Amino acid sequence: MVGIIIATHGEFAEGILQSGAMIFGEQQDVAAVTLMPSEGPEDVRAKMEKAIASFEDQDEVLFLVDLWGGTPFNQASGLMEGKDNWAIVAGLNLAMLIESYASRLSMNSAHEIASHILGTATEAVKVKPESLEPEQEAAAPAADAGTSSTGKPGTFDYVLARIDSRLLHGQVATGWTRNTMPTRIIVVSDDVAQDDLRKRLIQQAAPSGVKAHVVPINKMIELAKDDQHFGGQRALLLFENPQDVLRAVEGGVPLDTINVGSMSHSTGKVQPNKVLAFDQNDIDTFKKLKELGLEFDVRKVPADQYGNMDDILRRAQAEIDRQKQS
Structure with a gap:
């Protein structure tokens, strides 16, 4: 695997390393090198040499400065x-x-990764209001929501269905999108579909080359049954809670696995791990989803180890029962 040195003036390197771990998970053979005010060039060089010596493959090294x-x-x-x-x-x-990080999963040379990431780094530099952007040549229009990228009849290919109370945010827009390569990100929520501000923010948060949509649950059920317009479209579905997933599945959205990424804590909920909180309704809903044959992929980011949903639900139920007795 290509080793990565993140090297900057001040503590920027350590901060962005932490940010990257929040979004894509902890990474091996990645090191932050800082140039502090009291240090000189020799100190930076020594830190780089020490970091490289710790890498498994010292023949392929990429410096991000x-x-x-x-x-x-x-x-x-x-x-x-x-x-x-x-x-x-x-x-x-x-x-x-x-x-x-994502490129290291499929590319084995520092040169290949360096060339590949230039486009992403440039595309990330944007301005709002959009009128401040320099004029560019008109690009080919993206396919509309009801148009197949291949022109062939068919239904969606569901590359990921995820429960995440934050919906479309950094971990989804980067880690999961790079991992699953969707052509469409679809937020399935009655509440969000009625909120123009949230819809607009979600559409703006879509990564380059991927279109984001917000639809109510009944509309998603309707789209899932359309076998003429979505052939070739790879859909990443985002749900705020398990109840919306259950309604969608019972209505005919053909999901077999649910990625459980984040469920925020609120009054009356218990939290058996750092990112998932449940009340009794949540636990009962997951049991119904399991009875319908769905499997649970418990991961915040693609690099995380799989969590055991049965064990998590047992601990949540035990905590709820304990609170009732106290």
């Missing part, structure tokens, strides 16, 4: 002498880092 021509860049350049397989990319941003 903040400034072209700055001290981290210069020291990385010096270390690259005679290392024809190494690469440096300057202008570090979070989208670049996440894309480099």
